[in-house]
Amino acid sequence: MSSPSLLQQLTTALRCLPGVGAKSAQRMAYYLLERDRDGGRDLAKVLAEAMDRIGHCSRCRTLSETALCRLCANPHRDRSLLCIVETPADQSIIEQAIDYSGSYFVLGGHLSPLDGIGPKEIGLKQLDECFAEGMVKEIILATNPTVEGEATAQYIHDMAKARGIKTTRIAQGVPMGGELEYVDGATLAHAFRGRSEF
């Protein structure tokens, strides 16, 4: 076999994108080459720059091209309220959806001992140092409502408790606009247990 052509290399490289299989990758390669070379060149440039220059915020660990991210560098954000999320995407969706003025801490995953992901890997040592500074009064646990997310939330709750910091967990129940008939049993059971006075 001769070495793969540049077109084949491009198709293969495009498959590193999530949700892109062989057929989509081929379609993307042809599309860029035949109709949007400028877009392709631009993407190549921004992609190379982003991969090299985007690191993590030294305070909240989110993705950031500066040592301190925009939110952490903003003096108007309430640093006594700390929302803890699993990923930068979760942080982004909270910022877009609600009017939250506190700060964040991004774990970059959840505890998963079988995969070798312990407290150190998700930055809990750094989080504890942050707690020790004494500025945080309340943490909002916004990890995913999955087994791993719950275990991670429990672990962080114990850490916060030892430092005398109040812990809250985002409410879990029936999603807004959803219909009871289509909600799974576990969610419904949780919604019943967590019912509040009307």
Next chain:
Amino acid sequence: MSSPSLLQQLTTALRCLPGVGAKSAQRMAYYLLERDRDGGRDLAKVLAEAMDRIGHCSRCRTLSETALCRLCANPHRDRSLLCIVETPADQSIIEQAIDYSGSYFVLGGHLSPLDGIGPKEIGLKQLDECFAEGMVKEIILATNPTVEGEATAQYIHDMAKARGIKTTRIAQGVPMGGELEYVDGATLAHAFRGRSEF
């Protein structure tokens, strides 16, 4: 407004890919940054190289990084049999699906006077010069079975007839209104075998 962050720029740039909207682009950006930086770097490099180095074959007009594409440079391909397709993707799917040993001519589109795409834009002058050389004995019209594809086929048939070249059209086993790129191999092979005199 401050200038968009590198992350936002990356998300925007990813949207130049076909079928990628705001949500998918964001997901891709986070995925590459958090899980596959090497894949992202590799993609950036191959993409930049492909956009700059892939041009068109001087003989058949398909996408090629060399002046003459691999198929045109292959002395074992039958140059008396010429298959005419609309796009490099169509050529690729034919190569993959059936055992065809002739050569190709890639139009790079179809006649579409309203969009300003006339015979010259789809390389018909070059095709006529190729006919004039006298080597081609038969052309297989494999343009899409759409209104524009049929009109383009008719136009090329008239050109070939004037040069005394036999013209065949792939059988209408290909579903009407469909596009070659998305047809399965068996159907395509059937359409090739069942080609009839134009």
